[in-house]
Amino acid sequence: MxxxxxxxxxxxxxxxxxxxxxxxxxxxCGIGMALQxxxxxxxxxxxxxxxxxxxxxxxxxxxxxxRASGFVKFDAIHALHGRAIPVATGAKLGNPxxxxxxxxxxxxxxxIGGNHLLHAxxxxxxxxxxxxxxxxxxxxxxxxxxxxxxGVRSTTTPRGNPENVMDTTKxxxxxxxxFVARYSVTQPTILRTVFKKALPKRGFRFIEVMSTCTEIFxxxxxxxxxxxxxxxxxxxxxxxxxxxxxxxxxxxxxxxxCGTFIDKDDPSFLDMYFKMYKPRGMVYxxx
Numbered sequence: 001m002x003x004x005x006x007x008x009x010x011x012x013x014x015x016x017x018x019x020x021x022x023x024x025x026x027x028x029c030g031i032g033m034a035l036q037x038x039x040x041x042x043x044x045x046x047x048x049x050x051x052x053x054x055x056x057x058x059x060x061x062x063x064x065x066x067r068a069s070g071f072v073k074f075d076a077i078h079a080l081h082g083r084a085i086p087v088a089t090g091a092k093l094g095n096p097x098x099x100x101x102x103x104x105x106x107x108x109x110x111x112i113g114g115n116h117l118l119h120a121x122x123x124x125x126x127x128x129x130x131x132x133x134x135x136x137x138x139x140x141x142x143x144x145x146x147x148x149x150x151g152v153r154s155t156t157t158p159r160g161n162p163e164n165v166m167d168t169t170k171x172x173x174x175x176x177x178x179f180v181a182r183y184s185v186t187q188p189t190i191l192r193t194v195f196k197k198a199l200p201k202r203g204f205r206f207i208e209v210m211s212t213c214t215e216i217f218x219x220x221x222x223x224x225x226x227x228x229x230x231x232x233x234x235x236x237x238x239x240x241x242x243x244x245x246x247x248x249x250x251x252x253x254x255x256x257x258c259g260t261f262i263d264k265d266d267p268s269f270l271d272m273y274f275k276m277y278k279p280r281g282m283v284y285x286x287x
Contacts, residue, residue, distance in 0.1 A: 014073065015053075023071055029134075030185035030230075037192040038101070038192075040192050041195035041199060042195075042199065045200065050199075057100055059085075059104075060108075061078075063137070065103065066078060088101075104131065106146075106147040109131045110168045111145055117129070117206075118175070123204070125203075125268070128207070130209060131207070132211045133209065134211045135252075141155050142154055142216040146163075147166055148161050149250070150164060150165050167248060170250070178204060178268065179206065181198070182256075184211075185209060185210065202271065203269075214226045236255055237256050238255050238257060240258070241259060
């Protein structure tokens with residue numbers, strides 16, 4: 001008699017294109033941890049009746065993080081480099097009932113797509129942007145990114161980065177959209193809770209996720225062991241309550257300030273648009 005092995009189904013299998021696994025991310029990469037937290041939040045919100053998973057759609061640009069669009073079981077678009085936000089904007093305008101999630105890296109969102117980030121936040125446009133920040137252009141070999149900390153070595157700055165670093169969270173917070181937060185893959189339980197809070201909100205929601213990249217960032221900074229890099233990130237990513245965005249720090253040597261910095265419920269772009277223009281045949285929140 002031939003015994004058959006029981007197939008154990010993972011709780012997130014219904015949210016993943018399992019036929020495309022294993023994924024392409026390197027050992028020690030934090031992208032999978034961030035994606036798992038996001039998928040758990042979608043699953044829980046769907047089961048609670050807060051959102052409809054059929055309305056969720058993913059938009060990514062180019063880079064390591066952007067490869068997630070090929071692994072999630074949602075309608076998804078792998079857009080041009082830096083163009084995930086405008087593509088998500090177009091989808092939301094075309095069908096206001098959608099729940100667009102932009103899930104991409106710091107090189108894609110803060111660098112190539114920085115102008116789109118600026119104006120989407122300024123407009124308080126109704127999308128969730130999750131920026132995975134591994135502080136380098138990892139997919140293309142470790143070139144200097146605007147998020148690479150000052151003084152840190154990269155492929156194109158072998159003696160150290162001479163530039164002032166771009167603190168993307170502080171930059172977005174200055175534009176006062178409805179939700180701005182930064183956490184780390186070393187804080188997975190909190191990250192999951194924050195995703196659950198941001199997803200159902202209206203307006204522009206921005207969550208920066210500090211992540212590990214042992215193969216590229218770690219190689220240049222002397223952290224070739226995944227545990228050592230994870231431990232370093234855990235040490236410097238400090239959750240704090242702030243009274244001013246000026247208190248937000250982005251310092252690889254001392255502190256990367258984490259927390260929820262803006263959480264409000266102002267009228268969003270689509271709220272204002274439907275109020276002012278009342279487009280025929282379209283109702284905000286309905287397909």
